[in-house]
Amino acid sequence: MQPISPELREWIVAQLAAGHSVAALRQSMQAAGWHDDATTAALAEVERSVTSRTGDPAASGAAVAKSVAADANKPLPGPSLEGSPLYLDAGDRRVQVLQTVQHPRVVVFGNLLDAAECEALIEAARARLARSRTVETKTGGETLNADRTSDGMFFERGESELVQRLEARIARLLNWPLDHGEGLQILRYSPGAQYRPHYDYFDPREPGTPTILRRGGQRVGTLVMYLQEPEAGGATTFPDIGLEVAPVRGTAVFFSYDRPDPATRTLHGGAPVMAGEKWVATKWLRERVFT
Numbered sequence: 001m002q003p004i005s006p007e008l009r010e011w012i013v014a015q016l017a018a019g020h021s022v023a024a025l026r027q028s029m030q031a032a033g034w035h036d037d038a039t040t041a042a043l044a045e046v047e048r049s050v051t052s053r054t055g056d057p058a059a060s061g062a063a064v065a066k067s068v069a070a071d072a073n074k075p076l077p078g079p080s081l082e083g084s085p086l087y088l089d090a091g092d093r094r095v096q097v098l099q100t101v102q103h104p105r106v107v108v109f110g111n112l113l114d115a116a117e118c119e120a121l122i123e124a125a126r127a128r129l130a131r132s133r134t135v136e137t138k139t140g141g142e143t144l145n146a147d148r149t150s151d152g153m154f155f156e157r158g159e160s161e162l163v164q165r166l167e168a169r170i171a172r173l174l175n176w177p178l179d180h181g182e183g184l185q186i187l188r189y190s191p192g193a194q195y196r197p198h199y200d201y202f203d204p205r206e207p208g209t210p211t212i213l214r215r216g217g218q219r220v221g222t223l224v225m226y227l228q229e230p231e232a233g234g235a236t237t238f239p240d241i242g243l244e245v246a247p248v249r250g251t252a253v254f255f256s257y258d259r260p261d262p263a264t265r266t267l268h269g270g271a272p273v274m275a276g277e278k279w280v281a282t283k284w285l286r287e288r289v290f291t
């Protein structure tokens with residue numbers, strides 16, 4: 001079956017927004033050489049994405065158009081990089097800008113955490129580690145994931161003075177309200193452990209996604225902070241753009257994605273650790289208040 005491209009999806013949504021019926025669309029797609037199965041699948045996918053946008057599979061063209069327009073100038077988390085500063089004021093800390101990519105938006109920060117903060121997070125997390133669970137978009141619950149062989153845990157938002165301090169720093173650095181963030185996640189990778197390339201947003205085509213989105217909408221940004229360096233391996237990789245970020249203690253990589261779509265080119269993973277242990281803290285940012 002022909003997969004639906006982002007361009008085709010946008011085209012279909014634009015046609016709907018302009019008031020064309022699904023039946024008329026089906027006809028013109030068939031005339032353009034789309035075979036029946038592919039046409040049906042493409043329209044069904046658009047229907048699902050209309051549902052995930054508006055909560056209503058039969059949303060009017062106008063509602064869809066409004067949602068598409070809102071997407072186009074949707075605010076996203078991210079540091080203020082106008083004037084190409086080398087340092088950013090994160091409130092209680094001066095953070096370095098080490099590297100940036102425009103599309104996808106990726107920023108590597110230095111000096112985000114000091115060694116004592118990294119140690120303290122690791123020690124607070126150690127006793128609470130369990131084999132990492134991934135939010136399960138099929139059901140909205142959580143599951144063990146063979147693609148992710150690290151151990152992990154979540155802190156509650158604001159659960160300690162240290163967690164509060166880091167959350168305030170991150171909110172200021174990324175210009176995103178503290179209450180739009182999920183609780184900090186800590187991951188430990190032992191030798192051989194990895195996190196295979198994935199997207200952090202929730203796949204709109206999965207049936208459990210609407211349930212997950214009720215807690216604050218989509219994820220729109222990720223900050224991975226390196227708490228402990230392995231002896232070898234363990235880079236954060238972005239296969240679509242050939243970028244590898246070395247897991248240096250106290251530094252972090254940030255990236256954002258304006259929609260839940262591979263076209264954001266935010267595919268990324270944690271490469272296998274070859275020796276030693278890698279520890280990271282991940283902060284995921286949602287569109288709205290995360291409850």
Ligand SMILES: O=C(O)CCC(=O)C(=O)O
Pocket residue numbers: 187195200222224234235236237268269270271280282
């Ligand atoms: O460990 C890494 O380098 C990546 C972690 C990651 O992708 C995540 O926590 O979502």
Ligand SMILES: [Fe+2]
Pocket residue numbers: 198199200222268
């Ligand atoms: Fe990730």
